Amino acid sequence: MPLKKVGELSVPSTLDHLADVDQFTEGLFRNLALPREILDDVAISISEAVNNAMVHGNKLDPARKVLIRFYVCSRYLRLVVRDQGTGFQPETVPDPRQEQNLLKTSGRGLLIMRHLMDRVTFQPRRGGMQIVMDKYCPQDCYGGTERNCA
Numbered sequence: 001m002p003l004k005k006v007g008e009l010s011v012p013s014t015l016d017h018l019a020d021v022d023q024f025t026e027g028l029f030r031n032l033a034l035p036r037e038i039l040d041d042v043a044i045s046i047s048e049a050v051n052n053a054m055v056h057g058n059k060l061d062p063a064r065k066v067l068i069r070f071y072v073c074s075r076y077l078r079l080v081v082r083d084q085g086t087g088f089q090p091e092t093v094p095d096p097r098q099e100q101n102l103l104k105t106s107g108r109g110l111l112i113m114r115h116l117m118d119r120v121t122f123q124p125r126r127g128g129m130q131i132v133m134d135k136y137c138p139q140d141c142y143g144g145t146e147r148n149c150a
């Protein structure tokens with residue numbers, strides 16, 4: 001069996017809904033036999049990605065939704081966050097580690113996600129931008145059930 005979808009949530013683009021996203025992910029985490037530090041990496045990355053989707057993608061327009069989908073297989077977790085914005089080119093985003101950016105207090109979300117997750121890709125989609133993030137599991141992610149990864 002390929003990746004299995006284990007959860008999906010759609011929220012309006014206002015920052016108060018970040019708490020709903022956190023509650024949703026913590027609920028999913030309860031079914032995963034994974035160390036807390038792995039789950040914390042995923043939770044932080046979800047929060048950064050959803051924040052970007054709401055603020056930069058959807059311009060905090062409550063009528064525009066952020067869709068979060070969560071997949072799992074035996075070897076990794078996959079998180080997909082999609083917005084309804086016009087997209088962006090990740091390679092043109094300034095590197096916060098460059099000297100002229102070190103004192104800036106924003107511009108670090110993508111770096112954090114890339115650091116905490118094992119694979120991060122950006123996929124322009126019709127009607128929005130999608131970020132896909134994978135986190136490898138040190139042991140079977142899904143409690144010993146046979147689930148091959150695609």
Ligand SMILES: Nc1ncnc2c1ncn2[C@@H]1O[C@H](COP(=O)(O)OP(=O)(O)OP(=O)(O)O)[C@@H](O)[C@H]1O
Nearest residue numbers: 052053056057085087088093106107108109110111
């Ligand atoms: N979903 C998105 N849609 C459009 N632009 C985006 C999206 N995600 C990121 N960006 C662009 O990439 C830039 C870098 O994002 P990043 O999360 O690293 O920093 P930031 O959101 O500006 O600040 P913070 O450190 O608070 O996250 C953003 O300023 C924005 O221009």
Ligand SMILES: [Mg+2]
Nearest residue numbers: 051052109110
């Ligand atoms: Mg950000």
